[in-house]
Amino acid sequence: MSWEIKGKTALVTGAAKRIGAQIALSLAEEGASVYIHYQNAERDARDLKAEIESKNVKAWLIQADFGNNGYEGLIERTAGVAGGIDILVNNASIFPQSSLKDMTLEGLVANIRVNAWAPFVLMRDMARIMKKGKVVNLLDSRVSGYDWTHAEYILSKHLFAAMTRMAAVEYAPDLVVNGVAPGLILPPPGKPMEYIERMDRTVPLKKHGSPFEIAAAVIYLLKSGFLAGEVINVDGGRHLIEYDRGPHPD
Numbered sequence: 400m401s402w403e404i405k406g407k408t409a410l411v412t413g414a415a416k417r418i419g420a421q422i423a424l425s426l427a428e429e430g431a432s433v434y435i436h437y438q439n440a441e442r443d444a445r446d447l448k449a450e451i452e453s454k455n456v457k458a459w460l461i462q463a464d465f466g467n468n469g470y471e472g473l474i475e476r477t478a479g480v481a482g483g484i485d486i487l488v489n490n491a492s493i494f495p496q497s498s499l500k501d502m503t504l505e506g507l508v509a510n511i512r513v514n515a516w517a518p519f520v521l522m523r524d525m526a527r528i529m530k531k532g533k534v535v536n537l538l539d540s541r542v543s544g545y546d547w548t549h550a551e552y553i554l555s556k557h558l559f560a561a562m563t564r565m566a567a568v569e570y571a572p573d574l575v576v577n578g579v580a581p582g583l584i585l586p587p588p589g590k591p592m593e594y595i596e597r598m599d600r601t602v603p604l605k606k607h608g609s610p611f612e613i614a615a616a617v618i619y620l621l622k623s624g625f626l627a628g629e630v631i632n633v634d635g636g637r638h639l640i641e642y643d644r645g646p647h648p649d
């Protein structure tokens with residue numbers, strides 16, 4: 400029997416824009432009330448809140464900087480206002496460029512803090528405070544190989560992928576933890592669509608995906624009653640090819 404999203408409350412991190420916003424909207428369309436976490440994009444978060452409320456569910460805003468311990472106490476604060484959190488979608492992340500050549504410990508730690516440690520603390524707090532619920536973590540299909548232009552980022556996602564598997568076992572059966580690993584979906588913030596269009600050829604399906612496909616995978620995992628520790632690569636098959644496994648072609 401499928402798990403009912405309708406009537407539940409979800410916290411989506413980094414939800415004001417892009418993939419996070421589509422996940423928040425899709426959850427609202429399924430009948431969930433949504434806590435929209437944002438860092439800087441307050442105006443987008445407000446617009447999204449209005450759009451979600453037009454779907455006859457509740458929406459709230461919460462600002463927090465995960466680069467600065469803003470994840471501490473976030474579950475308590477959101478659950479206190481919303482009357483509980485049933486669904487956590489760990490979507491927020493940073494994506495700075497770095498290579499092994501110029502990687503620094505400080506840069507690595509900054510990526511780990513936002514991309515792995517913050518979502519881990521939120522998961523752990525969900526288990527401790529809410530006692531039960533469902534978690535979907537946004538990973539990256541390049542963890543099957545590596546991304547030599549975003550070394551610190553991809554290492555943080557490797558860590559988060561391992562944390563996802565560990566949490567899926569450690570917190571079961573109360574917390575059900577799964578992941579979605581996007582491939583080419585959107586260019587980095589501020590870059591034109593051509594940024595990923597020129598990489599379409601590297602994808603077995605010869606195209607990039609859309610935030611709708613990511614949100615659909617999140618909804619699928621949440622509705623399932625028998626998936627745990629599963630990671631769905633939504634990447635047109637890119638995780639299967641050797642392109643990313645290096646040595647890099649430059």
Ligand SMILES: NC(=O)c1ccc[n+]([C@@H]2O[C@H](COP(=O)([O-])OP(=O)(O)OC[C@H]3O[C@@H](n4cnc5c(N)ncnc54)[C@H](OP(=O)(O)O)[C@@H]3O)[C@@H](O)[C@H]2O)c1
Pocket residue numbers: 412413414415416417418419436437438439440441463464465466467489490491492493494513537538539540580581582583584585586587588
């Ligand atoms: N885009 C892709 O094609 C792609 C590919 C592979 C994996 N992914 C993964 O899918 C997820 C969504 O991707 P995306 O491209 O939509 O993400 P994104 O736009 O790069 O980032 C999502 C949000 O993270 C928030 N964020 C950044 N730094 C933060 C901090 N210090 N504290 C709190 N929040 C912070 C930002 O919120 P504000 O805007 O409010 O500041 C931002 O809107 C990410 O986990 C990403 O790694 C995406």
